[in-house]
Amino acid sequence: MILEGLDIIIDNNIRKIKEDIKNSLEKSGRTKEVTLLAVTKNVEVEKIQEAIDLGIEDIGENRVQELQEKYNEVNRQVNYHMIGHLQTNKVKYIIDKVKLIHSLDRISLCKELDKRAKAHGIKVDVLIQMNIAKEKTKFGLYENEIVEFVEKLVEYENIQVRGLMTMAPHTDDEKVVRKVFRDLYNIKEDLSNRNYDHIKMDYLSMGMTNDYKIAIEEGSNIIRVGSGIFGSRKY
Numbered sequence: 219m220i221l222e223g224l225d226i227i228i229d230n231n232i233r234k235i236k237e238d239i240k241n242s243l244e245k246s247g248r249t250k251e252v253t254l255l256a257v258t259k260n261v262e263v264e265k266i267q268e269a270i271d272l273g274i275e276d277i278g279e280n281r282v283q284e285l286q287e288k289y290n291e292v293n294r295q296v297n298y299h300m301i302g303h304l305q306t307n308k309v310k311y312i313i314d315k316v317k318l319i320h321s322l323d324r325i326s327l328c329k330e331l332d333k334r335a336k337a338h339g340i341k342v343d344v345l346i347q348m349n350i351a352k353e354k355t356k357f358g359l360y361e362n363e364i365v366e367f368v369e370k371l372v373e374y375e376n377i378q379v380r381g382l383m384t385m386a387p388h389t390d391d392e393k394v395v396r397k398v399f400r401d402l403y404n405i406k407e408d409l410s411n412r413n414y415d416h417i418k419m420d421y422l423s424m425g426m427t428n429d430y431k432i433a434i435e436e437g438s439n440i441i442r443v444g445s446g447i448f449g450s451r452k453y
């Protein structure tokens with residue numbers, strides 16, 4: 219493949235991130251595979267296609283409408299992830315399009331997901347979003363809510379919980395960021411040790427452009443990277 223212009227930038231970015239993933243895994247003595255999920259919000263279709271042609275297999279959107287548009291336009295074999303806040307009345311538009319929903323954060327959403335998944339004869343894979351740092355501006359369950367929430371999920375047979383997701387606070391203080399990721403890892407371990415039959419703890423979705431190395435060191439196996447691949451977003 220002959221690369222030019224933008225392709226070279228995207229290619230270099232992906233290579234660098236893959237190298238970082240390898241180094242962070244080595245540094246922490248972890249051997250798990252890490253999925254590089256390319257966050258494509260506000261990114262043009264051609265750039266997304268380039269990233270896919272360069273080996274990206276998973277892409278994430280945080281708005282339903284944009285996910286639907288990309289789903290129709292990107293025209294490549296790729297896994298779609300819903301990573302943003304999901305309104306209940308929009309579940310129907312994406313239920314049969316996504317591989318994984320990263321933002322389950324309330325019972326009303328469980329009801330709708332379960333109902334729509336049942337109608338399609340599928341089980342929908344989800345991650346529970348947690349708000350570890352209790353930031354007012356973010357969605358997600360607090361740590362003290364998670365066990366009760368998980369126990370209620372037993373009623374929803376068409377939802378399969380696969381793990382947890384979080385976003386770290388926007389700060390340069392590495393200690394604060396690392397603690398959030400470590401806390402999420404420990405919650406995952408605690409839930410695993412409870413041996414619930416109805417949930418699985420396969421995935422920890424944590425780490426974005428500014429903090430994915432720390433996240434991997436703390437046990438992430440899905441990193442969600444946007445600007446680190448496509449350059450800074452224009453809003």
Ligand SMILES: *Cc1c(COP(=O)(O)O)cnc(C)c1O
Binds near residue numbers: 426428442446
């Ligand atoms: C935008 C977004 C990302 C990616 O952010 P970058 O800093 O561009 O890597 C990751 N996760 C979620 C939920 C997002 O909305």
